Amino acid sequence: xxxxxxxxxxxxxxxxxxxxxxxxxxxxxxxxxxxxxxxxxxxxxxxxxxxxxxxxxxxxxxxxxxxxxxxxxxxxxxxxxxxxxxxxxxxxxxxxxxxxxxxxxxxxxxxxxxxxxxxxxxxxxxxxxxxxxxxxxxxxxxxxxxx
Amino acid sequence: xxxxxxxxxxxxxxxxxxxxxxxxxxxxxxxxxxxxxxxxxxxxxxxxxxxxxxxxxxxxxxxxxxxxxxxxxxxxxxxxxxxxxxxxxxxxxxxxxxxxxxxxxxxxxxxxxxxxxxxxxxxxxxxxxxxxxxxxxxxxxxxxxxx
DNA sequence: TCTTGACTTAAACTTGACTTTAAGTATTAA
DNA sequence: TTAATACTTAAAGTCAAGTTTAAGTCAAGA
Numbered sequence: 332x333x334x335x336x337x338x339x340x341x342x343x344x345x346x347x348x349x350x351x352x353x354x355x356x357x358x359x360x361x362x363x364x365x366x367x368x369x370x371x372x373x374x375x376x377x378x379x380x381x382x383x384x385x386x387x388x389x390x391x392x393x394x395x396x397x398x399x400x401x402x403x404x405x406x407x408x409x410x411x412x413x414x415x416x417x418x419x420x421x422x423x424x425x426x427x428x429x430x431x432x433x434x435x436x437x438x439x440x441x442x443x444x445x446x447x448x449x450x451x452x453x454x455x456x457x458x459x460x461x462x463x464x465x466x467x468x469x470x471x472x473x474x475x476x477x478x
Numbered sequence: 479x480x481x482x483x484x485x486x487x488x489x490x491x492x493x494x495x496x497x498x499x500x501x502x503x504x505x506x507x508x509x510x511x512x513x514x515x516x517x518x519x520x521x522x523x524x525x526x527x528x529x530x531x532x533x534x535x536x537x538x539x540x541x542x543x544x545x546x547x548x549x550x551x552x553x554x555x556x557x558x559x560x561x562x563x564x565x566x567x568x569x570x571x572x573x574x575x576x577x578x579x580x581x582x583x584x585x586x587x588x589x590x591x592x593x594x595x596x597x598x599x600x601x602x603x604x605x606x607x608x609x610x611x612x613x614x615x616x617x618x619x620x621x622x623x624x625x
Numbered sequence: 626t627c628t629t630g631a632c633t634t635a636a637a638c639t640t641g642a643c644t645t646t647a648a649g650t651a652t653t654a655a
Numbered sequence: 656t657t658a659a660t661a662c663t664t665a666a667a668g669t670c671a672a673g674t675t676t677a678a679g680t681c682a683a684g685a
Contacts, residue, residue, distance in 0.1 A: 337630065348674055351632090367682045369631055378621060385584045388577065393672070407599070414592035421589055424582045430535065431578055435571045437532045442568055445561035452554070474525060484660070495644055498662090514652045516661055540642070 333363075333371035343380060350380075357397045358383055360404065389420045389427070440470045480510075480518035490527060497527075504544045505530055507551065536567045536574070587617045 340347040353359050354370070361379060363371045386396050399416055402409035447461060463471070487494040500506050501517070508526060510518045533543050546563055549556035594608060610618070 335631070346674075347631095349672085352673060365682080367631085368633090369682065382584075385581055387672095388581050389585065410592060410596050414589070414596060417585055417588040417592055421582070421585050424578060424585055428575075428578050428582060431571060431575050434532055434535050435568070435575060437529070438536065438564055438568050438571055441564040442561070445557060445564055449557050449561060482661070493644075494661095496642085499643065512652080514661085515663090516652065534642095 333373050336370050336372070339370075339372040339377070343377065345380070353380075353383065353393075356393050358393065358400060360400065386420065389424050391420065436466065436470055440467055443467045480520050483517050483519070486517075486519040486524070490524065492527070500527075500530065500540075503540055505540065505547060507547065533567065536571050538567065583613065583617055587614055590614045 334342065336347045336350055339345075340350055350359070350370075354362065359376070359379070362376050363373070365371055383396055386399070387393075399413060402413050402416075443463060447463075481489065483494045483497055486492075487497055497506070497517075501509065506523070506526070509523050510520070512518055530543055533546070534540075546560060549560050549563075590610060594610075
């Protein structure tokens with residue numbers, strides 16, 4: 332079972348131009364062509380593309396993803412390089428995770444702050460005197476103002 | 479205690495040009511000026527800037543952040559709008575968190591895969607036969623190939 | 626055969642958030 | 656007074672990752 336570029340694009344939610352762009356950049360060397368030169372995407376190709384998207388989401392630039400794919404093509408002699416690359420990505424993603432958690436903590440504080448201000452009908456609330464969840468209290472301590 | 483733009487930039491790890499750019503875009507209307515027109519950043523300003531960075535990290539564009547700051551300046555009549563905005567941000571960040579977790583799951587699988595392949599000294603491992611952590615097994619089930 | 630969608634190269638354009646440059650003026654601490 | 660740093664406007668440049676356009680050719684299913 333193979334798919335044309337348009338069907339693949341539809342299936343994966345990616346613009347066909349993007350797929351051609353990836354191909355041009357050397358990210359899709361494994362995609363087979365028909366005798367007439369038409370790209371034939373298969374399930375394995377979809378998994379590669381999902382992996383490319385995954386690597387992109389870790390903050391990896393296209394040229395580094397190409398490097399990884401080149402290593403893959405070179406075979407077993409590059410296994411260590413590829414492993415090291417994934418461990419680097421792991422560190423990067425763990426950092427991302429920490430940052431997103433911190434951001435969520437701040438946003439949760441703001442949601443609490445505005446809920447409270449709206450109940451009070453204005454922003455002049457002395458939040459020290461108000462009952463609040465412990466994680467909000469923890470975050471609040473780090474602020475100079477309650478903005 | 480106030481700080482010049484250069485000191486502020488240093489303290490926050492932001493380029494002075496970026497701070498002037500934010501000011502020009504209307505993100506820093508609260509920063510006071512000396513009689514001579516020199517910006518005087520104080521601790522409250524730092525907190526505003528940290529909040530701007532937080533909102534940016536949620537994927538919010540500059541113009542939407544400006545909208546929020548305009549609402550803040552308008553006062554209590556915009557409390558609901560600001561609350562709604564933060565709840566939207568909360569949804570966005572929760573989604574980010576889920577995506578980062580999924581990414582980490584994939585990367586963890588790859589780390590496991592390469593560790594295993596390196597022990598086997600090549601990639602022709604029949605991973606079905608190998609002992610693996612449960613979360614790896616779960617992820618692997620969703621793959622067509624072991625790539 | 627016809628029509629739809631595929632292919633190619635090559636370049637131009639887009640987006641958002643800066644960053645840099647230029648060119649001159651003003652402030653301020655020592 | 657002087658040196659360091661600040662200020663201004665305005666425009667141009669940068670960056671990555673696409674997206675679009677053009678202009679023509681080719682493939683393949685009905």
